[in-house]
Every structure is written in C-alpha cells, then in structure tokens.
Amino acid sequence: MKDGKRKNGSRVTLWELYLTKEIGIEFKACLYFFAFLFYYCVFRMIGGVFVADILHMTELIFTCYFIGYLQVYVLWNFDEAERLGKKEWGAIILCTALYCGVSYLFKWFDRNLLATILFAAYILIVYICVFLIYKSKRQIDDKRLNEDLRIFQSEHKK
Numbered sequence: 544m545k546d547g548k549r550k551n552g553s554r555v556t557l558w559e560l561y562l563t564k565e566i567g568i569e570f571k572a573c574l575y576f577f578a579f580l581f582y583y584c585v586f587r588m589i590g591g592v593f594v595a596d597i598l599h600m601t602e603l604i605f606t607c608y609f610i611g612y613l614q615v616y617v618l619w620n621f622d623e624a625e626r627l628g629k630k631e632w633g634a635i636i637l638c639t640a641l642y643c644g645v646s647y648l649f650k651w652f653d654r655n656l657l658a659t660i661l662f663a664a665y666i667l668i669v670y671i672c673v674f675l676i677y678k679s680k681r682q683i684d685d686k687r688l689n690e691d692l693r694i695f696q697s698e699h700k701k
Contacts, residue, residue, distance in 0.1 A: 572607040
C-alpha cells in the first residue's frame, strides 16, 4: 500500500484503521497479562500459595487493557517504536509506575515493597523484550517485502 491505497486503488477505511489498532491493543493486553501473571504466580508460589486469586487476575487484565489503550492512543505506541528515545523511556516509566501503583493498591503482592520493586524491574525487562521483538519483526517483514518486490520486478521485466 502506498499513501493508504491498496492494489485495487481503494483506500484503507477508518473502520479498518480502528480495527487494526483494536487488534493491536488486544494483542498487547494478552501479551502483558500473561507476562505479568507469570511474575504474580511465581511470587505466590515462593510464598507457599499455589493458587492465584481470581480477583487479582481480573484487576490485572483490566489494568493491561487500560494501559494498552493508553499506550496506543496517548503514548505513541512506544513499544513498537523504531528506537527508545527520551519520549519512549518516559512512557515506559509512566506505564511501569501505573502497573506498580495498581499492584500496590490492590495488594497483588501483599504490599510487599521488595516484590513491587522487583515487579517494576521485571516490567522494564518485558518492555525492552517486546520492543526488541517488534523491531526484529519489522526487519523480517522488510526483508520479505523487499524479496517480494524483487520477484515482482523480475517477473514484470519478462
């Protein structure tokens, strides 16, 4: 697509743009939920508890959706950025603080300050990993598109 046009000349509709953002938010919410649920479950197991609180999981998924919307519509989709500059790091720190604030408020880690600080460090690592994954995916997609273009140009010359 060039300038928002498809091969058949039609433009991407507002609905399609909106739907693309919503699918991205859904993906982010699930990705971050499962990453943070892993930390939560490890915390619980270390404390000798081998069940997860459904209320905590509900709070966690709603928080992941809320922050997903914040990331996409307000914070420039920072985890999908080309590079991590000051603006992106500011957004990462803001979202990390929000997650930690909610976790402390709702006692996900029993208001254990060390567990909350370690959760913040874990969140930062997850954000960096997700950034690197998106960056790698873009590079792979670029290679595929360039290969498709090369094939198209060689076939077009024939």
